[in-house]
Amino acid sequence: MAIIETFNLSRNFGKNIAVEDLTLTVEAGEILGFLGPNGAGKTTTIRMLAGMIAPTKGYAIVAGHRTDRDVEQLHEVIGILTETPGFYSRLSAKRNLEYFAGFYSSIQSPSEQVEKYLKLVRLWERCNDRVGTFSKGMKHRLALVRALLHEPKVLFLDEPTAGLDPEAATEVREMIRRLGEEGHTIFLSTHNLNEAEMLCNRIAVLHTRLLALDTPEQLRRRFFRRQIIVQLEASDAKVTDVVKGLPFVQEVREEGNQLVLELTDSERNRPELVKAIVEAGGRVITVSEKQYPLEEVYLRLIREEEGNES
Amino acid sequence: MSRRHIRNILLKEWVLLFTDPNSALVILLLPFLVVGQGILYIWLAFRFAGDSMLTTQVFQTALQKLVAAVPGVAQLPGNEQLLVLLLSQFTFFLLLIPTMIAMTVSTFSIVDEKLSGSLEALLATPVKTWELLLGKALAGAIPALVMTWISGGVLLLVVSAMGWGDITGFVVTPGWFLTLFLLTPAVAILSFMLGVTGSSRARDPRGAQNTALLIIFPVLALIGIQVTGIVWFTPMLILLLALVIGIADFVSLRAAVRLFRRESIIVQWR
Numbered sequence: 233m234a235i236i237e238t239f240n241l242s243r244n245f246g247k248n249i250a251v252e253d254l255t256l257t258v259e260a261g262e263i264l265g266f267l268g269p270n271g272a273g274k275t276t277t278i279r280m281l282a283g284m285i286a287p288t289k290g291y292a293i294v295a296g297h298r299t300d301r302d303v304e305q306l307h308e309v310i311g312i313l314t315e316t317p318g319f320y321s322r323l324s325a326k327r328n329l330e331y332f333a334g335f336y337s338s339i340q341s342p343s344e345q346v347e348k349y350l351k352l353v354r355l356w357e358r359c360n361d362r363v364g365t366f367s368k369g370m371k372h373r374l375a376l377v378r379a380l381l382h383e384p385k386v387l388f389l390d391e392p393t394a395g396l397d398p399e400a401a402t403e404v405r406e407m408i409r410r411l412g413e414e415g416h417t418i419f420l421s422t423h424n425l426n427e428a429e430m431l432c433n434r435i436a437v438l439h440t441r442l443l444a445l446d447t448p449e450q451l452r453r454r455f456f457r458r459q460i461i462v463q464l465e466a467s468d469a470k471v472t473d474v475v476k477g478l479p480f481v482q483e484v485r486e487e488g489n490q491l492v493l494e495l496t497d498s499e500r501n502r503p504e505l506v507k508a509i510v511e512a513g514g515r516v517i518t519v520s521e522k523q524y525p526l527e528e529v530y531l532r533l534i535r536e537e538e539g540n541e542s
Numbered sequence: 543m544s545r546r547h548i549r550n551i552l553l554k555e556w557v558l559l560f561t562d563p564n565s566a567l568v569i570l571l572l573p574f575l576v577v578g579q580g581i582l583y584i585w586l587a588f589r590f591a592g593d594s595m596l597t598t599q600v601f602q603t604a605l606q607k608l609v610a611a612v613p614g615v616a617q618l619p620g621n622e623q624l625l626v627l628l629l630s631q632f633t634f635f636l637l638l639i640p641t642m643i644a645m646t647v648s649t650f651s652i653v654d655e656k657l658s659g660s661l662e663a664l665l666a667t668p669v670k671t672w673e674l675l676l677g678k679a680l681a682g683a684i685p686a687l688v689m690t691w692i693s694g695g696v697l698l699l700v701v702s703a704m705g706w707g708d709i710t711g712f713v714v715t716p717g718w719f720l721t722l723f724l725l726t727p728a729v730a731i732l733s734f735m736l737g738v739t740g741s742s743r744a745r746d747p748r749g750a751q752n753t754a755l756l757i758i759f760p761v762l763a764l765i766g767i768q769v770t771g772i773v774w775f776t777p778m779l780i781l782l783l784a785l786v787i788g789i790a791d792f793v794s795l796r797a798a799v800r801l802f803r804r805e806s807i808i809v810q811w812r
Contacts, residue, residue, distance in 0.1 A: 284808050318659025336668060375663070378663065
């Protein structure tokens, strides 16, 4: 079931086009990674989907609410982690969260809800400390709690690990992963491609327009064919010749002790391939699939788009 | 729901207000400075100028209008007539208290949130713009109002302690009560609404402060009119004035909501 749907969603700032004709669907319970260079329109899209700014063209429906019309109802069912985790530095963590919790009709007892979530992110011991004394990582966790307090149907996270040290970033990622496992729909804007691949079911690449939207695997397929790497104990011309003669082998390349192959069916042909190599006297150490980093896919998409623009 | 939201804003604002030494000092000290200064000037006028002041055109005109409003004053000796006149006029000076507090407190209410980034998070909650603005205005106006009433009481106590207790009956008139309990709340809310509106439109604290300076001019104009005797504010006039300012309160809230541009706050403030 689609929980986010956008229809030609567009936003201009004066003459500048920030987002153009964005049409996409996000299923309930999905984590969608939203990638794009700086100024690609990621934050603008999140703000439009969160009902904080209006589109200049098109519309979006999030959790059953038009984002440009039912703003208050929409805000009851979405949570947003903004780029800057703004808090009242003179107030305690608990008081800060109770304040924000006080605006949601679904929260009957703000203090109980705050306690539950502060314990979840291991900040309960610091609940009475002023937020001004918190580290950046703690503030990010606190901001994530603020976005979660009312148990929203959809969570928008705008660069949740930007500027965090590796330990804090790992903690935040772990939280996002847990939320995904619990069935939250998460719209995750990030620059970190590994993070996107690690956490997201599908990835959207935006550069004002939507360039691609698919699973990381399918995005790779778009640019790179599947290749199998057979690591041999030693290279052997006889083995290579035998492999070349196999009917399901489309291409073979020798790289040191490795054979890099393209097969008709990478999954089903593998046992026969290994059998043929062994029978030809080859000693197989490993068989694996060549992994192209998502970064290469991303860069190709962006360069293609920039090439089209110029 | 609105009541819950406004209460939520009020409680948070009060904690912030009274944990900030500067704001707390302004709210708690400024009213007594205004009253103290007023009493000092009245004492100096009474002690050194005496009823000779009444011979000036301005005071004569004002006194005639005071006598018309409170006929009993005509029976008092000249120097006591001067005291009643000055103390009656001082009631309007009390309007400066909420106005001055608004100038210092409300001007930062939105700008501070813009700068800290908390406003964007707040605007992502189901809070309505009018709830936010009214909550912020009331959070400043209520303590300012309470302090104005306390100052009015302190003024009467000091006047009695100075041996002028006999004339308080001519000062504490229906007009005095209407000014304190009807006109002052209306002025307080208007001052804070204007302050919050200025704050929401300003790009930085300095801009907000510059806008806030405008708040005080209408009150100074009222004081000027009263002191020069151009108009003597009878209970009926005060009632009418309170009604007009009360309407202005509603209009200013509507205007503040219209002027509050969520989008530009979110997009242009980082």
